[in-house]
Amino acid sequence: MKGNAIVAGAGIGGLAAGLALLRKGWQVRIYEQSDDIRILGAAIYIWENGLRVLETLGIYEQVTAGMQQVQVRERRGAKGELLGVENTAASGRLFLPMRRALLTSLKDAVLAAGGEFHFGKPVQGADPAGGLRFRDGTVEHGDLVVGADGVNSRVRDSLGLLRSRKPVGQYGYRIMIHRDPGDAAHESRSRISEHWNGSRRLLYAPSSPQQVYIQLTSVRGDPAAGAPFDRGSWLKTFPHRGWVIERIPDDGKGDWFEVVRAHAWARGRVALIGDAVSAQPPFLGQGGGVAMTSALALADALAKHDDVETALATWQASERRFVEWVQTVSRFYGELALVPPALRKLMLKLLTGNAWLREHTIRCAALRPPTGAL
Numbered sequence: 001m002k003g004n005a006i007v008a009g010a011g012i013g014g015l016a017a018g019l020a021l022l023r024k025g026w027q028v029r030i031y032e033q034s035d036d037i038r039i040l041g042a043a044i045y046i047w048e049n050g051l052r053v054l055e056t057l058g059i060y061e062q063v064t065a066g067m068q069q070v071q072v073r074e075r076r077g078a079k080g081e082l083l084g085v086e087n088t089a090a091s092g093r094l095f096l097p098m099r100r101a102l103l104t105s106l107k108d109a110v111l112a113a114g115g116e117f118h119f120g121k122p123v124q125g126a127d128p129a130g131g132l133r134f135r136d137g138t139v140e141h142g143d144l145v146v147g148a149d150g151v152n153s154r155v156r157d158s159l160g161l162l163r164s165r166k167p168v169g170q171y172g173y174r175i176m177i178h179r180d181p182g183d184a185a186h187e188s189r190s191r192i193s194e195h196w197n198g199s200r201r202l203l204y205a206p207s208s209p210q211q212v213y214i215q216l217t218s219v220r221g222d223p224a225a226g227a228p229f230d231r232g233s234w235l236k237t238f239p240h241r242g243w244v245i246e247r248i249p250d251d252g253k254g255d256w257f258e259v260v261r262a263h264a265w266a267r268g269r270v271a272l273i274g275d276a277v278s279a280q281p282p283f284l285g286q287g288g289g290v291a292m293t294s295a296l297a298l299a300d301a302l303a304k305h306d307d308v309e310t311a312l313a314t315w316q317a318s319e320r321r322f323v324e325w326v327q328t329v330s331r332f333y334g335e336l337a338l339v340p341p342a343l344r345k346l347m348l349k350l351l352t353g354n355a356w357l358r359e360h361t362i363r364c365a366a367l368r369p370p371t372g373a374l
């Protein structure tokens, strides 16, 4: 079927859903509370599953332009000792484009396909018959409503669909740093590397010949968690990566992570997508990835059925349980920060060395072909 869709939220989930529906012949209006799409100056992991969605939507080239495909990831312990080297290319492609490139490519493609944006329009809630209510008292109707309004989703809450919202007690500080001209020739400066010491983790992830994505994670109770970036304290934790820490600017973005689960992903003519129903700590780099695969699968299900409610039931049955598994794996992987170092070392070695284990846990989302992909 085709029809008229109204989308709440112009983040990765809402833009991808809007574009996927436009590609299937729907009319799409996207309502966003901010005055434009919200851009954060950091990179984002996009694994094979997300890249296939971008290819299907026709924006892969724009998003990955100038970026380098990641080949290898290493994990290191407290003293910088190597715990294992993983061939990431064995789980398909991985790129780390800038969020700006992803969001602006999605937005431009929505506009080019005839979609409409309404900025500065906060949504208040939705009703199952296909209405979207706004804070200014107005109401819009569609054959389909997509709630893609993030972790604090009004759409989800107005329908009573929130099952749980669990803080995981972990905090991440993310920022980009510049690469020195010699870094690319330096093997250990060219690989993604995860450094674990105590409950802290430093992620170093080259995204292009010019830039590296950095993420520092810490747990509740650590003075570094939730606080401004404390260079001295991170230097003490990872002295062997001093050359990275010295380059980290102190105006990065910090977030506390949480896991959101819903009773259902749909009610009546309303579908919920992205962080509204599947927020997760970012240890697998899949929150945005599964938002995009859910969006593509939604448009595919609608194209295959004659009524919205049957399509939403089919969509939910094929996607929801899998995404909940991805959320669980991501939380467990992050919780390696809380286990004794010897056990963590063993588990990281296992994950690095055992392809079966990896493919059924930390790589399961990357390896699952997106429903509706070319």
Ligand SMILES: Cc1cc2nc3c(=O)[nH]c(=O)nc-3n(C[C@H](O)[C@H](O)[C@H](O)COP(=O)(O)OP(=O)(O)OC[C@H]3O[C@@H](n4cnc5c(N)ncnc54)[C@H](O)[C@@H]3O)c2cc1C
Binding pocket: 008, 009, 010, 011, 012, 013, 014, 031, 032, 033, 034, 037, 038, 043, 044, 045, 046, 121, 122, 123, 124, 148, 149, 150, 151, 152, 153, 154, 172, 174, 255, 273, 274, 275, 276, 279, 280, 282, 284, 285, 286, 287, 288, 289, 290, 291
């Ligand atoms: C530290 C960190 C690192 C991450 N790294 C990765 C990664 O490497 N790879 C990956 O795939 N994912 C990653 N993620 C997760 C990813 O960023 C999210 O899963 C993704 O952005 C969710 O997209 P969304 O569209 O569902 O929500 P959001 O991006 O939150 O977008 C929601 C949109 O809705 C708008 N909105 C909210 N309320 C209203 C309202 N009432 N009315 C109208 N509009 C509203 C907001 O302004 C926003 O534009 C990371 C997350 C964090 C915190």
